[in-house]
Amino acid sequence: MIKIVAYKAEHFDGVKALWETVFPHDPPWNRAENAIPPKLKVQPDLFLVAINQSVVIGTAMAGYDGHRGWLYSIAVDPNHHRRGVGSRLLAFAEAKLTEMGCAKVNLQIRAGNEAVAAFYGHHGYSVEERVSMGKRLGG
Template structure:
């Protein structure tokens, strides 16, 4: 049975391997070496892992800016999917966000990723007609 925990430094290699497997084409700034140190500076309690027998098998990173919550890097090792681990991670992130005063949570998935969209729909998330825009800072 998976244990849901707040991220600790000992989880780094497992998280890095998981993200490489689940998000192989992700941008360099989303890689573990960049994303994890940045997250640990801001709301580290919202970085959650699923661990089984000492192995990281899932993650979720969340954030709350006082207005909206966001979910990032929701990932479960493929061989552990469909066992409720993603659901457990999602629920834990929602509980922690709610305790912070968060009233609404947003997330983004890549267009065409119907399996992931179906997962979120099963958990009450709806598609909102928005245009997602972003800007990278060179710092």
């Protein structure tokens, strides 16, 4: 039976292994050891973990700034794809954001990632014409 819970320190190794599998080309700042500590300082209840018999099989990380919600990532172990794990994580994150008063959720995906775009499209997300810009701070 799959449970969705808020991240705890005991999940670190499982999350790290999952992210290395699902996001093998992510930059260093997205690696577990760099991304998790700051997330735990801000809305740690929006960092969700899907557990199957004590094994981490999925994660969702979201945030809310009082104006917009953001879904930063959903990761599901490839051995558990197409079993509803990602959909459950998404629904759980959306419910948590709604409880906080969030009325709109934004997300970004990498261009060309059609499978992920289809997943979100299936759940009611649509492409909004925007230009995404970013800047790394502090180095």
